Amino acid sequence: MGTATGIIRALNSGIKHIAVKRFTLRYPEQKLKFVGDGYQYDPTSGVGIAGYKGRHILFHDKCTGCNLCSIACEGIAEAIAMPKVQNTWKQNKKSIMPQIDYGKCVFCGLCVDACPFYALYMTNDYELSSFTKEGLIYTPEQLAVKPQVQQDSEIIIDKRGARHG
Numbered sequence: 001m002g003t004a005t006g007i008i009r010a011l012n013s014g015i016k017h018i019a020v021k022r023f024t025l026r027y028p029e030q031k032l033k034f035v036g037d038g039y040q041y042d043p044t045s046g047v048g049i050a051g052y053k054g055r056h057i058l059f060h061d062k063c064t065g066c067n068l069c070s071i072a073c074e075g076i077a078e079a080i081a082m083p084k085v086q087n088t089w090k091q092n093k094k095s096i097m098p099q100i101d102y103g104k105c106v107f108c109g110l111c112v113d114a115c116p117f118y119a120l121y122m123t124n125d126y127e128l129s130s131f132t133k134e135g136l137i138y139t140p141e142q143l144a145v146k147p148q149v150q151q152d153s154e155i156i157i158d159k160r161g162a163r164h165g
C-alpha cells in the first residue's frame with residue numbers, strides 16, 4: 001500500500017466517525033445496562049451462555065462443595081476459598097462452599113465453567129469497590145444474594161459501531 005493510499009484510508013476511517021454519537025456515560029448517574037443476566041455455563045451441553053462477567057451468584061441449594069470451582073481458579077488467581085457454611089444441605093455433606101476474593105479475581109469465568117451442578121453463575125454487577133481489602137471478600141452467604149443492579153443505558157451496536165441509548 002502506497003503512502004497516499006494509506007493517508008486516504010486513514011482520513012476516510014476518521015471521517016466516518018465524525019457523526020457517531022460519543023460513547024460516554026455520566027457515571028454514576030447513568031449506568032451501562034448489559035444484555036442478559038450475566039455469564040452462565042451449561043455443563044450438560046458444555047456450552048457457555050454469553051453475558052457480562054461481573055460478581056458471581058451462588059445457589060446454595062445446588063452447591064455440593066465439590067471444590068472444582070476452587071481448583072479451576074488455583075492456576076489463575078487463587079481467589080476462591082472453601083469455608084464452612086452455617087446451614088446444612090443434603091447435597092453438601094462437608095458444608096463447604098466457595099468464598100470469592102474480588103481483590104484477586106480476574107473475572108475469567110473458569111470457575112463457572114468448572115461447576116457441574118449449575119450452582120455458580122456470574123451477574124451484571126460491576127460495582128464492587130470497597131474501602132478495605134476485607135470488603136472485597138464475598139462469603140458464601142453474600143454470594144447467594146442476588147445483586148440489585150440499576151442500569152439504564154443500553155448499548156446499541158450497529159454498522160457504525162457501538163454507542164449507548
Ligand code: SF4
Binds near residue numbers: 073079080104
Ligand atoms: S472468575 Fe474469578 S474466581 Fe472464577 S476462576 Fe476466574 S479469577 Fe477465579
Ligand code: SF4
Binds near residue numbers: 115116
Ligand atoms: S459452586 Fe459448583 S464447583 Fe464450586 S463447590 Fe459448589 S458445586 Fe462445586
